[in-house]
Amino acid sequence: MTNLDFPPQYTRAGNTTHTGEVHAIPQDEQFAYGTAGFRFRAEKLPFIVYRCAYLASLRARQLDSAIGVMITASHNPAQDNGVKLVDPSGDMLSSQWEIYATEVINASDVDLPKVIRDFEKNFQRSSQSKIARGLIHNAKVVCGIDTRVSGPHLMEAARAGAALFNVKFVDIGVVSTPMLHYSVKSFNVPEFAEATHQGYYQAISDAFKELYDRTQEPDGSRYQPELIVDCANGVGAPRFRELLELIPEEKLRVEFRNENGELNHGCGADFVKIAQKMPDGFNSGAKEPKCASFDGDADRILYFRAKNGCQDGTAELFDGDRIAVLFAMYIKEQLDIYTSSKPRNSLKMGIVQTAYANGSSTRFIREHLKIEPIIVPTGVKHLHEAASEFDIGVYFEANGHGTIVFSKHFDSVVRR
Numbered sequence: 375m376t377n378l379d380f381p382p383q384y385t386r387a388g389n390t391t392h393t394g395e396v397h398a399i400p401q402d403e404q405f406a407y408g409t410a411g412f413r414f415r416a417e418k419l420p421f422i423v424y425r426c427a428y429l430a431s432l433r434a435r436q437l438d439s440a441i442g443v444m445i446t447a448s449h450n451p452a453q454d455n456g457v458k459l460v461d462p463s464g465d466m467l468s469s470q471w472e473i474y475a476t477e478v479i480n481a482s483d484v485d486l487p488k489v490i491r492d493f494e495k496n497f498q499r500s501s502q503s504k505i506a507r508g509l510i511h512n513a514k515v516v517c518g519i520d521t522r523v524s525g526p527h528l529m530e531a532a533r534a535g536a537a538l539f540n541v542k543f544v545d546i547g548v549v550s551t552p553m554l555h556y557s558v559k560s561f562n563v564p565e566f567a568e569a570t571h572q573g574y575y576q577a578i579s580d581a582f583k584e585l586y587d588r589t590q591e592p593d594g595s596r597y598q599p600e601l602i603v604d605c606a607n608g609v610g611a612p613r614f615r616e617l618l619e620l621i622p623e624e625k626l627r628v629e630f631r632n633e634n635g636e637l638n639h640g641c642g643a644d645f646v647k648i649a650q651k652m653p654d655g656f657n658s659g660a661k662e663p664k665c666a667s668f669d670g671d672a673d674r675i676l677y678f679r680a681k682n683g684c685q686d687g688t689a690e691l692f693d694g695d696r697i698a699v700l701f702a703m704y705i706k707e708q709l710d711i712y713t714s715s716k717p718r719n720s721l722k723m724g725i726v727q728t729a730y731a732n733g734s735s736t737r738f739i740r741e742h743l744k745i746e747p748i749i750v751p752t753g754v755k756h757l758h759e760a761a762s763e764f765d766i767g768v769y770f771e772a773n774g775h776g777t778i779v780f781s782k783h784f785d786s787v788v789r790r
């Protein structure tokens with residue numbers, strides 16, 4: 375086995391920050407891979423990112439696939455950072471590997487070589503593993519960062535971690551968390567989308583234009599293309615600007631706010647949700663068009679506007695609960711039309727929420743849509759997992775994380 379040579383700046387003892395200071399991490403400081411990976415003050419992260427990238431390289435070799443490493447602390451203040459791993463399908467890391475991640479991070483500098491040798495040996499032995507069968511052609515670690523100053527330094531820590539076993543490293547630069555998830559899947563399933571920023575913009579803008587065309591109403595649409603976006607001073611601004619180049623102005627006209635100030639400070643989806651206030655840079659009194667807010671890594675969105683008659687900056691929210699209900703109503707209507715024409719092709723729709731969901735939304739779903747919502751603990755992975763049990767799984771947290779997932783069965787039945 376390769377001689378394990380750990381760069382001192384990525385050990386617990388020599389952990390070196392983006393400002394060049396040594397910030398040693400004592401052995402009794404233990405960490406756990408949480409719902410959003412590891413997330414702390416940025417000073418703690420160089421050795422954590424290095425070890426996570428090593429683990430990503432092992433997972434990549436085990437499955438002969440691209441594995442993602444996203445370096446972000448999302449809605450947290452600018453001084454924090456974090457790291458999370460993404461599986462080949464573009465979904466969150468499997469829970470068994472979260473345990474491996476915790477074990478690797480918590481090892482002492484002295485024990486780390488043995489911990490890594492044991493992992494390597496176990497995966498060499500497993501006949502399920504592509505490492506064991508010598509089939510490693512597509513293994514790579516795909517890494518993205520958000521806009522934090524500590525990001526580029528942590529990207530280098532990830533590059534070094536992937537290099538421990540000479541696994542290819544792909545730096546995709548400053549991206550939103552959804553872009554990293556999308557890229558990982560695109561590397562593994564080339565027919566899904568081209569694995570470049572442009573490939574992502576193309577896929578999303580094509581979908582938007584198709585939706586726009588399909589939802590035009592004969593008597594004229596009520597849709598208004600004007601939107602003001604609060605970018606939380608994060609990654610949403612530069613990446614959304616690029617995406618917009620592919621969407622004609624008559625379909626979407628965006629005015630950007632909070633592009634270059636302090637990350638997540640007085641703005642962003644978490645601020646708007648918690649304070650129920652208009653973010654910095656928005657006029658509380660004026661009648662503005664639709665407003666939306668991203669968080670720092672643009673993986674959640676909320677809509678809002680100034681509350682009628684309030685001059686004190688109170689915002690009226692169109693949050694994740696309302697977004698879920700709106701999607702669910704539309705899809706249920708389509709599904710009912712479809713089922714009445716093809717009664718034998720039954721498709722099951724589910725709606726997943728957390729305990730933080732507004733009770734009225736839960737009641738509406740139960741009483742008007744006649745669907746019993748599934749309630750799971752906070753954390754995107756819990757919602758995603760539960761929603762994936764259905765042919766159409768609508769999931770949203772009240773704070774704006776969420777999406778809709780479709781099963782393979784849905785694809786095959788509807789395409790047919």
Ligand SMILES: CC(=O)N[C@H]1[C@@H](OP(=O)(O)O)O[C@H](CO)[C@@H](O)[C@@H]1O
Pocket residue numbers: 409410447448449450669673674752753754755771773775
């Ligand atoms: C990927 C993930 O699980 N993110 C978590 C995490 O959000 P971030 O936007 O990633 O900071 O914390 C939220 C609670 O504050 C929780 O609602 C959410 O599910």
